[in-house]
Amino acid sequence: MSSTAPVPLVVERGGGDSLDDVMDVMTAAFDRRFGEAWTRAQCAGILPMAGVTLMLARRGDEIAGFSLARRILDEAELLLIAVHPDHAGTGTGTQLLKRFIADQQMAGAHNLHLEVRDGNPAVRLYRNTGFDIIGRRSNYYRGTDGERFDALTMALRI
Template sequence: MNIRPAFSDDCPALAAIDAVSNPSPWSVKQFASALAQSTDKLWVCETDGVISGFIVWQDILDESELHLIATAPEYRRQGIAAALLEHWFRHAQTAGITRLLLEVRASNAAAQSLYFKYGFTAVGIRKHYYSLPEGGHEDAVLMEKPC
């Protein structure tokens, strides 16, 4: 397992992973746009030379907010998301970040469990935050972790 910065050539693979992981996936263009932003950080995990997961966060002053994290289906349950989160935590320590923030779909119990395991606490709900592909909306659970 190797974690490295994302490059523009990675955007199609990132969009493909997000398309099978996220009901509202980012496009190749959105990944490319994030790469162009100085505040956005995109990192990929490679397994045997193949992109197996990614993480996207944004630093704003002394806070860092997770935008996306995903693992390709064939690589799930192998510690990739945990390794990517730990990479984010190490970055936060060296960048003077005092608080980590994220939101997660209320229905995503697996992700919430992982975040709780790593010390995040639920601090609020954003009602009807996520659009659902079949129509309707889903709440977001707001979580934070002090550094």
């Protein structure tokens, strides 16, 4: 009887050469109808900026997800986090979020922020990790059909 051990998740730093993988995950993970995904140009434009970090979650040769964050002094913002649907429910999002928190804390950040579409299932993940809703931006996201969606602003003090 043979058993195959699950392939471990490895979270590592990415860079500009990772944009194809990032865009593949973003295209698969973000529903176009909500207007949350970034363009390749937006991602490429922010990566070289000071304090910006791209993290990739890998299972073997597959990119399971990514996060994009920026830190300025003692403030950090989670700009994007996505998990490929093939890896949904495997803890990938939780591991990326925990790594974001740990990395920012080690870098001296004390206040973490993010925004998320109201109704996005990720709100539960953020709340379970200690983030609190601190505000709402009405009609922040614009979907492909022009429909508008509110954003929740969330924060965590570490």
